Amino acid sequence: MRALLIGLAAAAAGLGGAATAQNLPAGPSVPFPADTLIAARQAGFDLQAGVAASMKTVIDGGGDVKGLVDGAKGLSSWGHTIPAVFPDGTQSGHNTKARPEIWSDRAGFEKAAQNFWTQADKLATLADANDKAGFATQYTATTQACGACHRSYRVRTN
Numbered sequence: 309m310r311a312l313l314i315g316l317a318a319a320a321a322g323l324g325g326a327a328t329a330q331n332l333p334a335g336p337s338v339p340f341p342a343d344t345l346i347a348a349r350q351a352g353f354d355l356q357a358g359v360a361a362s363m364k365t366v367i368d369g370g371g372d373v374k375g376l377v378d379g380a381k382g383l384s385s386w387g388h389t390i391p392a393v394f395p396d397g398t399q400s401g402h403n404t405k406a407r408p409e410i411w412s413d414r415a416g417f418e419k420a421a422q423n424f425w426t427q428a429d430k431l432a433t434l435a436d437a438n439d440k441a442g443f444a445t446q447y448t449a450t451t452q453a454c455g456a457c458h459r460s461y462r463v464r465t466n
């Protein structure tokens with residue numbers, strides 16, 4: 309349940325909350341069907357993609373980025389939870405695209421998550437300063453961190 313709540317909290321944070329999660333441990337086992345946690349983490353990723361797409365719309369339209377600070381913080385807090393929502397026992401089910409390397413190369417996976425939330429933290433700082441040009445550049449760095457993790461740890465979908 310704890311891991312599920314973490315996943316749901318992270319998803320909610322992606323919508324504008326300000327929870328800060330720090331290095332959450334994965335539980336030793338999943339006390340509910342693995343499919344439930346896998347569905348929750350997939351929903352979290354979908355919300356995260358939605359936040360990123362909304363940011364791109366603002367960037368392309370030249371709008372103020374100040375209002376994107378909560379979204380950027382949500383990306384960071386979700387990034388902190390990513391390793392925790394891939395505990396042992398969730399390698400398969402619910403059409404997961406998780407690659408086995410998440411478990412065989414845990415340090416690399418955690419590093420990819422850290423690289424992502426580090427970029428998202430910088431994005432939040434730039435949003436707070438309403439630095440439009442800096443935000444646009446950092447947005448690219450942040451989404452590149454999404455892609456870097458996917459290349460190594462997510463099954464190719466296209």
Ligand code: HEC
Binds near residue numbers: 356404
């Ligand atoms: C540290 C690794 C990592 C980072 C960083 C990461 N992802 Fe992912 N992402 C994954 C993995 C692994 C999956 C597969 C999850 C599953 O199917 O269980 C996934 C799945 C997804 C999905 C599909 C969800 C579904 O419905 O099946 C989307 C969309 C997505 N990610 C978008 C993003 C975006 C956008 C970012 C950056 C803003 C991002 N991801 C950052 C590892 C990552």
